[in-house]
Amino acid sequence: MEYIRITSIHDPLFVKMHELMKEVFPPEEVLEFELWKEPLEDSGIRVFAAVHEGDVVGATEYRYYPQWNIAMTDFTIIGRQGLSLGRFLARNRSKDLDELAGQNGKELFGMFAEIYDPYGIEDHEFGGAKPMNPFVRREVLSHMGYKKLDFPYLHPSWKNDGEAVKGLDFCFLPADEDITEIPSGLVINFLSEYYAVLSAKPQEWYGMIEQLKEKEKISLLPL
Secondary structure (H helix, E strand, O other): OEEEEOOOOOOHHHHHHHHHHHHHOOHHHOOOHHHHHHHHHOOOEEEEEEEEOOEEEEEEEEEEEOOOOEEEEEEEEEOOOOOOHHHHHHHHHHHHHHHHHHHOOOOOOEEEEEEEOOOOOOOOOHHHOHHHOHHHHHHHHHHHOOEEEOOOOOEEOOOOOOOEEOOEEEEEEEOOOOOOEEEHHHHHHHHHHHOOOOOOOOHHHHHHHHHHOOOOEEEEEOO
8 A cells, every 4th residue: 555645636646536535425525626736736635645556545635734733634535445445544644744743843743624413413424434434433533532523513615605514513633632622713713714715605604704703712522
């Protein structure tokens, strides 16, 4: 198994990865093929494919923010069973992020992720890939140490149509498992920058940000 970075939409591996994304994610979660050009060429956005016998069987996208010393996992795809893909992707991602934080002279503070709430969504079959089942994924991520941030979460649709996407929790994996809360300012600043690329945001999203501004800290709850 190889862990290969993709930096161009012209890479044949990206064609395979994008097809895999469309198979396992709902349409509002998948950026159009052509719109991947700039993200892939952005040195701060890291897209890696798990390649097994020439096929893309899994993938992950994440990024490191040196100004806050945190990371964000954009997505993880496990497209085939029986290859320990989850562990393979997580270990390689962690190693890469540790190196990036080290280059910044620090140890990684933690990593954000949006995690589906299987009790609040329906009809997400994820292409029939059993490891992508939201119940399974939630338990795996809980075992990894992810915690739910204590506020009602939604995000703007990646279709940039101004719609609100619900059914997810915003979560954080602290490097120090004894951390029980994080500054609300960190969450606000991160979400504002992360979704800056989308010009059409729902009013509900702005309302969520305003509510977060009323808090000093946000608790980390069991997932």
